[in-house]
Amino acid sequence: MALDALDISTIAPTEALKSEARALSERAEGLAAGDILKLAFEHFGTGLALVSSFGADSAVLLHMVSEIDKTLPVVFIDTGKLFGETLRHRDALVERLGLTNVRSVKPQPKRLEEVDPDGTLWFRNTDACCGVRKVEPLSFALSEFDAWITGRKRHQAVTRANLALFEADGEKIKVNPLAGWTSRDVEAYRLAHDLPAHPLVAEGYKSIGCMPCTDRVADGEDERAGRWRGQAKTECGIHLGLAGREANGSGI
Numbered sequence: 008m009a010l011d012a013l014d015i016s017t018i019a020p021t022e023a024l025k026s027e028a029r030a031l032s033e034r035a036e037g038l039a040a041g042d043i044l045k046l047a048f049e050h051f052g053t054g055l056a057l058v059s060s061f062g063a064d065s066a067v068l069l070h071m072v073s074e075i076d077k078t079l080p081v082v083f084i085d086t087g088k089l090f091g092e093t094l095r096h097r098d099a100l101v102e103r104l105g106l107t108n109v110r111s112v113k114p115q116p117k118r119l120e121e122v123d124p125d126g127t128l129w130f131r132n133t134d135a136c137c138g139v140r141k142v143e144p145l146s147f148a149l150s151e152f153d154a155w156i157t158g159r160k161r162h163q164a165v166t167r168a169n170l171a172l173f174e175a176d177g178e179k180i181k182v183n184p185l186a187g188w189t190s191r192d193v194e195a196y197r198l199a200h201d202l203p204a205h206p207l208v209a210e211g212y213k214s215i216g217c218m219p220c221t222d223r224v225a226d227g228e229d230e231r232a233g234r235w236r237g238q239a240k241t242e243c244g245i246h247l248g249l250a251g252r253e254a255n256g257s258g259i
């Protein structure tokens with residue numbers, strides 16, 4: 008299969024979905040993050056999932072969710088290129104928080120055989136690599152849900168400065184209860200609840216993704232400056248509109 012066939016086409020949200028997201032954002036304005044989550048639980052019911060990278064800040068949102076419902080589906084994309092520290096951090100947090108529905112999703116072996124048989128696609132084409140290792144598996148994993156919770160924050164990068172609390176993206180609504188949080192807020196919450204830190208934070212990593220595409224971040228840089236350093240790429244594609252398998256016709 009040609010690499011360009013890996014492009015995950017985006018679907019523009021319908022006006023109805025955008026309106027639903029706007030209305031929810033208005034209701035959520037001024038609420039604490041935990042109350043925004045409760046609003047999302049009430050509104051979406053079993054159509055809601057949390058997507059977590061089990062990265063630098065993930066413990067906060069996972070803890071908040073565990074306080075509401077430990078059975079909420081938590082989707083974790085194991086790209087096959089993650090740091091071992093992230094996998095161990097995931098296991099420690101799952102045990103500590105008593106989460107009972109964590110779904111570790113991997114790229115489909117057949118697709119990897121087709122497009123990344125030697126595991127070096129990241130070196131030649133990061134968009135295609137993120138497509139097969141992140142976007143496609145997440146698209147499958149979320150196909151049964153109407154909405155998903157993310158840990159994104161406005162301060163993380165200029166590209167996230169206008170992040171809404173609820174946003175229509177593709178065919179789903181994304182919930183961003185920590186949109187207005189700063190790094191200090193996150194650290195204060197983590198300490199207040201005695202949550203474990205991702206071990207790589209102490210080594211200068213502020214945003215942690217796959218090993219080949221994550222670098223340390225210097226003081227004064229955006230938190231995400233170490234992701235795909237030296238490239239124009241700023242997002243892996245999962246926040247650019249999930250089309251789903253039926254729509255993108257990739258046939259996986």
Ligand code: SF4
Nearest residue numbers: 133136137140217220
């Ligand atoms: S972050 Fe890098 S290694 Fe991970 S899926 Fe994307 S390109 Fe591949």
